[in-house]
Amino acid sequence: xxxxxxxDIGGTNVKAGLVSGDGTVVASSxxxxxxxxxxxxxxxxxxxxxxxxxxHPEAAPTRCGTGCAGLVDGHRGTVLRSPNLPTWHDVELKxxxxxxxxxxxxxxxxANAAAxxxxxxxxxxxxxxxxxxxxxxGVGGGIVIDGRVYRGAHGFAGEIGHAVxxxxxxxxxxxxxxxxxxxxxxxxxxxxxNEAIEEGARTSLADVARERTLTAKDVGDAAGRGDAVAGKVxxxxxxxxxxxLANLIQVLDPDVIVVGGGVAAVGEPLLAPAREEMAARAxxxxxxxxxxxxxxxxxxxxxxxxxxxxRDELDAA
Amino acid sequence: xxxxxxxDIGGTNVKAGLVSGDGTVVASSxxxxxxxxxxxxxxxxxxxxxxxxxxHPEAAPTRCGTGCAGLVDGHRGTVLRSPNLPTWHDVELKxxxxxxxxxxxxxxxxANAAAxxxxxxxxxxxxxxxxxxxxxxGVGGGIVIDGRVYRGAHGFAGEIGHAVxxxxxxxxxxxxxxxxxxxxxxxxxxxxxNEAIEEGARTSLADVARERTLTAKDVGDAAGRGDAVAGKVxxxxxxxxxxxLANLIQVLDPDVIVVGGGVAAVGEPLLAPAREEMAARAxxxxxxxxxxxxxxxxxxxxxxxxxxxxRDELDAA
Numbered sequence: 049x050x051x052x053x054x055x056d057i058g059g060t061n062v063k064a065g066l067v068s069g070d071g072t073v074v075a076s077s078x079x080x081x082x083x084x085x086x087x088x089x090x091x092x093x094x095x096x097x098x099x100x101x102x103x104h105p106e107a108a109p110t111r112c113g114t115g116c117a118g119l120v121d122g123h124r125g126t127v128l129r130s131p132n133l134p135t136w137h138d139v140e141l142k143x144x145x146x147x148x149x150x151x152x153x154x155x156x157x158x159a160n161a162a163a164x165x166x167x168x169x170x171x172x173x174x175x176x177x178x179x180x181x182x183x184x185x186g187v188g189g190g191i192v193i194d195g196r197v198y199r200g201a202h203g204f205a206g207e208i209g210h211a212v213x214x215x216x217x218x219x220x221x222x223x224x225x226x227x228x229x230x231x232x233x234x235x236x237x238x239x240x241x242n243e244a245i246e247e248g249a250r251t252s253l254a255d256v257a258r259e260r261t262l263t264a265k266d267v268g269d270a271a272g273r274g275d276a277v278a279g280k281v282x283x284x285x286x287x288x289x290x291x292x293l294a295n296l297i298q299v300l301d302p303d304v305i306v307v308g309g310g311v312a313a314v315g316e317p318l319l320a321p322a323r324e325e326m327a328a329r330a331x332x333x334x335x336x337x338x339x340x341x342x343x344x345x346x347x348x349x350x351x352x353x354x355x356x357x358x359r360d361e362l363d364a365a
Numbered sequence: 366x367x368x369x370x371x372x373d374i375g376g377t378n379v380k381a382g383l384v385s386g387d388g389t390v391v392a393s394s395x396x397x398x399x400x401x402x403x404x405x406x407x408x409x410x411x412x413x414x415x416x417x418x419x420x421h422p423e424a425a426p427t428r429c430g431t432g433c434a435g436l437v438d439g440h441r442g443t444v445l446r447s448p449n450l451p452t453w454h455d456v457e458l459k460x461x462x463x464x465x466x467x468x469x470x471x472x473x474x475x476a477n478a479a480a481x482x483x484x485x486x487x488x489x490x491x492x493x494x495x496x497x498x499x500x501x502x503g504v505g506g507g508i509v510i511d512g513r514v515y516r517g518a519h520g521f522a523g524e525i526g527h528a529v530x531x532x533x534x535x536x537x538x539x540x541x542x543x544x545x546x547x548x549x550x551x552x553x554x555x556x557x558x559n560e561a562i563e564e565g566a567r568t569s570l571a572d573v574a575r576e577r578t579l580t581a582k583d584v585g586d587a588a589g590r591g592d593a594v595a596g597k598v599x600x601x602x603x604x605x606x607x608x609x610l611a612n613l614i615q616v617l618d619p620d621v622i623v624v625g626g627g628v629a630a631v632g633e634p635l636l637a638p639a640r641e642e643m644a645a646r647a648x649x650x651x652x653x654x655x656x657x658x659x660x661x662x663x664x665x666x667x668x669x670x671x672x673x674x675x676r677d678e679l680d681a682a
Contacts, residue, residue, distance in 0.1 A: 200618025301517025
């Protein structure tokens with residue numbers, strides 16, 4: 049069976065994997081890095097690919113799919129900018145990787161790649177249209193309609209994290225303000241918890257915060273243990289997320305919305321109020337709402353999805 | 366050449382027209398009505414159709430396309446609810462019209478129909494993907510991608526007026542709050558002007574307001590004559606519209622955004638600040654932005670677009 053090379057370039061690590069034609073990960077490898085220059089990422093990806101193929105001489109990959117964090121033109125395979133890769137501007141990543149790897153290569157936004165994996169193999173399989181939202185440090189999104197990633201006219205569709213839901217809200221790293229990202233990302237969850245602690249709320253998180261910096265996982269775990277303050281913080285974040293989901297149903301009306309990423313690990317205490325808020329803002333659609341569910345594929349979704357995009361969008365060798 | 370029957374059912378009038386296969390209006394007719402029961406609208410449409418075909422015996426229409434105001438399931442041709450047709454709930458409009466007219470009939474949201482007309486014949490012709498926004502009493506929207514109206518999983522996509530852009534904003538007639546509609550519709554433009562007058566701003570609109578109720582056209586006309594207060598009101602409305610347009614580029618990244626409806630008649634003083642705000646919230650897309658332009662087809666766009674949808678989506682006789 050044909051092997052594909054999947055690559056995922058983020059702000060803190062680079063992943064590569066050999067992926068079979070049915071999406072199975074044959075082998076994968078990850079290196080931490082500090083988001084340096086594009087050349088460095090490309091060398092790192094090529095080194096990982098070389099190690100993987102050296103260890104699996106029985107078959108060589110013929111095509112490469114790469115997901116990259118940032119504003120990626122998925123048609124041309126260029127990275128315009130990337131908040132977590134601050135030196136990257138108008139990087140011709142597809143051409144660079146293709147030359148370094150000696151493989152035909154596709155480059156897309158990492159969230160688009162992850163969305164495609166969930167659509168083909170994960171929580172959105174069987175759906176006709178799906179939106180996949182990744183809640184982490186940033187908030188990414190990908191849209192798949194009728195089996196294809198929907199990229200829009202300039203290749204930048206699906207940037208759900210930067211839809212405005214609070215027009216007079218706080219400035220966002222993107223240059224806009226009041227974006228969904230700043231209100232539902234990991235930092236905002238922690239900020240809400242810290243605010244409650246400062247206001248003197250009785251919560252187990254106050255003890256943690258005296259020892260070290262709170263994380264989104266701390267807040268989620270405390271909510272899971274029944275800490276009422278943490279629960280309220282998670283519910284408020286879910287409510288804001290639900291308003292963002294409502295915008296998706298107003299504009300796109302998808303079959304299914306999949307929520308993934310680190311913040312999603314908080315689980316139902318986040319998603320239940322999100323569904324409720326979404327339904328309250330659904331303008332009389334009644335039961336005609338998308339299923340809202342958790343991502344299934346975990347941390348390798350971007351790498352696997354990128355490989356599947358190469359399988360389905362690049363001509364075979 | 367085949368004739369099509371186009372029908373447009375709104376809250377204040379019903380339009381019908383004979384439309385040729387190339388979108389030319391051969392004849393059309395309109396009756397005011399007060400948004401009564403579905404039966405009444407269907408009878409009215411059938412009566413108008415009978416009059417039109419009676420006056421044009423040379424050819425009979427073979428298919429009917431109908432646009433209707435409200436939350437319309439464009440797949441099934443049913444109207445779930447309609448703020449301007451308050452007694453309508455789960456109306457099987459397609460079946461009713463089809464029986465009354467004796468024609469195969471398609472029913473869709475009026476804004477979807479208008480969007481399709483602009484895509485085929487108007488301001489969005491030649492585009493691959495387009496969003497058409499209609500700013501009036503309500504704010505409607507339609508999305509056309511690769512030549513097809515995009516309706517989504519349940520038939521309700523494109524409800525751009527009810528995307529949330531002010532999460533803690535005022536209640537909307539739809540049941541949600543902070544929807545784009547309430548911040549850019551005709552009423553909001555007039556409300557901003559009245560607020561300025563109450564605050565004692567020096568504006569020609571104050572004289573008008575002493576005589577009668579201000580309209581959106583008054584505000585737009587005053588802005589066009591150089592009234593600074595009216596200009597500021599229009600620019601503020603444009604700025605909010607621009608945030609709504611920014612959401613469309615983040616999610617859909619279309620080739621072109623077309624703005625129509627009564628409020629759009631205000632012209633460039635509205636659209637220039639809208640474009641500026643959209644660009645400011647575009648997260649580093651640089652020049653990779655959609656063209657934002659005015660609708661070209663006027664008041665018959667919904668009727669014509671509905672006929673064109675019948676041409677392109679219903680099997681020929």
